[in-house]
Amino acid sequence: MSDLSKGSQSSNSFTLAEIASHIGGEVSGDAQHKISSMGTLASADASQLSFLSNPKYTSELKTSKAGAVILAQAQADEYKGNAIIHSNPYVGFALASQLLDSTPSQSAGISVNASISQSASIGKNVSIEAGAVIGKNVVIGDGCQIGAGVYIGENARLGNDCIIRANVTIYHGVVLGNEVSVHSGTVIGADGFGYANNKGTWIKIPQTGAVQIGDGTEVGANSCIDRGALDDTQIGKNCIIDNMVQIGHNCIIGDHSCICGSTGIAGSVTIGKHVIIAGGVGINGHITICDNVQVTGFSMVTKNITESGVYSSGMPAVPTREWQKNTVKLRSIDKLYERVKILEQQQSSSEA
Structure with missing residues (x-):
């Protein structure tokens, strides 16, 4: 180019x-x-x-x-x-x-209505809009754009040329690479869902890891990427994460992967490189998905995927009357199975 x-x-x-x-x-x-x-x-x-x-x-x-x-x-x-x-x-x-993009970009400069800790380090040509709060020891690289109402917690680090849209929350210790884009309403580094049950009472497990996001990754609006319980949650470079995606604690997502809207990924999932997860997918915790996998919309992934390819489990929509008929048939599947077993046994006995 x-x-x-x-x-x-x-x-x-x-x-x-x-x-x-x-x-x-x-x-x-x-x-x-x-x-x-x-x-x-x-x-x-x-x-x-x-x-x-x-x-x-x-x-x-x-x-x-x-x-x-x-x-x-x-x-x-x-x-x-x-x-x-x-x-x-x-x-x-x-x-x-x-x-030819006509999207307005922020002018370099720091609003007098932003709150910036004296210990924060702000790079060259950075824009910080009104209402932004920058915590202690935060590092913001050159050319970053920080929108109105953004919160960046203590010890967080942003690389060069990041774009953080209005009302994004970045918790303490989060690390973003260069050219990371985060859209409004997203929360990065909230506590992972870690609790132990003691005779019916939930005991919170402090989430002391952080989140690391690689160069060139874009995170859509109103998504949540939880911090790790001990080790960091890790998102690779050049990933695209859609709106309203939940990524649980200690997940690892490989480079160049795509996570589409309304997908929920439980904790400690490892996803390889060049993986495409379509919209509305649910992924159980503590499983691994290898490189070059595609999971179609509304699928439920409950075990490891060890071979590249396309995987599906969601039922496509059909006319309501057809769905009702099929549901009635599915309710009878146990009885049908037992009848087939009996017929097979009878057939084996007659052949003997």
């Missing part, structure tokens, strides 16, 4: 030649055509760039008014408009979207 940076030109517009250079593509058509934003094939106008990666939307290509479209070579051969040819149009779309 090129060294173009967002907003390097007035009004944040770029020529197709510049965009193609940035995303590693090749222009077909007017290389000097100016693009200022992204749009869908159906809605984009002449100032916008679109893309085609899903064959489902191929029909929209013929009528699209987009200024240019990111395409694979096979589609580009049949397209008459401006195009950027890319080996992976969806990756090209992601890279172009970063270049």
